[in-house]
Amino acid sequence: MTAVGLVADIGGTNARFALVELDSPTPRLHDMKALRGSDYASLHEACVHYLDGVQATPxxxxxxxxxxxxxxxEVRMTNRAWSFRRSELERALGLEHLCVLNDFGAVARAIPALAADDVVPLYGDTSLPPASPVTVMGPGTGLGVALLLGDATRGWQAIETEGGHATFAPIDDEDRRIVARVDALYGRTSNERVLCGEGLARIDAVLRDAGGDALREPADIVRLATEGEDDSARRALARFCAILGSVCGDIALTHGAHALMIAGGIVPRFVPFLRRSAFRERFLAKGRFAAYVENVAIHVVTHPQPGLLGAAAALRDRLEHTR
Known part of the structure; x- marks a missing residue:
């Protein structure tokens, strides 16, 4: 009988689960399901609901x-009021071992396992896996940032970071208007405050001169912008792309990256719009180091569940090291 493990990607909005075949030479996911986090009082409750549905006891x-x-x-989530002790959750689920890792650390671990049709190349070298060091980042409910080092011969190492919470550096007057609104709300504007779903909604509200509570749904803004139905939505998404370019360039410089992989739940929805935006211009706007970042290969990750894939890779690595 094939041994199976449980993998999960727990974000601020959704809790995604899957089973993975532990005896397979490469991670193979099945029985994938996404649960809305707000429907469950705890991570344990969401896990039990999933396992009952697939009738598995990993x-x-x-x-x-x-x-x-x-x-x-003890683990406390950043954008959801869930916390747990790893040892207690491990015991409650009847597990021999529970490995816990950062969500974008997991996405970084997935990069070497991606196929050509799992990414959309934007600029530069299209090789997969890309040349190390690799910056891995992307907006969703929050803004994840990680660093991937190594190669297939020496092995890969994912460095988990909290770069999404570094202070955002505005470039022009429109950026400064957005920062003024976010500062008024939170006392500080991090990269994550502008590069996430709520950040897009906040940018949209500022540019429309809407009231503080008059936020449109991020998915609606993306839809209206990409379908060409709404000038204000297009302007908001264009500004979001420009800011993304600035922040991606800053983090690629910080990492000394040879490649940038953009993941997360937002950007894969509007890759053609991103190509036409000021993303590239702002990515390259690094003064004396414009030529340096010009050589950074840029891809968008379109694999539907890179976090689950990376968690599966981490689980297999853990089990191999304990044998």
Whole structure:
């Protein structure tokens, strides 16, 4: 009988689960399901609901969590009011081992396993896996950032970071208008405050001169912008793309990256719009180091569940090291 493990990608909005065949030479996911986090009081409750539905009793699991993972037993999520102790959750689910990692650390671990049709090349070298170091980042409910080092011969190492919470640096007057609104709300504007679903909605509200509570749904803004139905939505999404270019360029410089992989739940929805936007211009606007970042290969990850794929890779690595 094939041994199976449980993998999960727990974000601020959705909790995604799958089973993985542990005996397979490469991670193979099945029985994937996304649950809305707000429907469950705890991660344990969501796990039980999923496992009851697939009628599985795995003995090993890996959870990618949208939270800093420092090696402590207690984990508190950043954008959802869930917390748990790894040891208690492991025991409650009847697991021999539960591996917990940062969600974008998991996405970084997935990069070497991606196929050509799992990404859309934007600029530069189209090789997969890309040349190390690789910056992995992307907006969703929050803004994930990780660093991938190594190669197929020496092995790959994912460095988990909280670069999404670095302070955002505005470039022009429109950026500064957005920062003024966000500062008034939160006291500080991080990269994540503008590069996430709520950030897009906030940008849209500022550019429309709407009131603080008059936020449109991010999915509606993207739809209206890409379908050409709404000038204000197009302007908001264009500004979002420009800011994304600035922040991606900053982090690629910080990492000394040879490649940038943009993942997350937002950008894959509007890749053609991104190509036409000021993303590239702002990415390259690094003064004396414009030529340096011009050589950074840029891809958008379109694999539907890179977090689950990366969690599966982390689980297999963990089990191999304990044998």
């Amino acid at each position: 003995s090993h699991a890996a959870f990618a969590i949208a939270s800093p993972i420092k090696g402590d037993d």
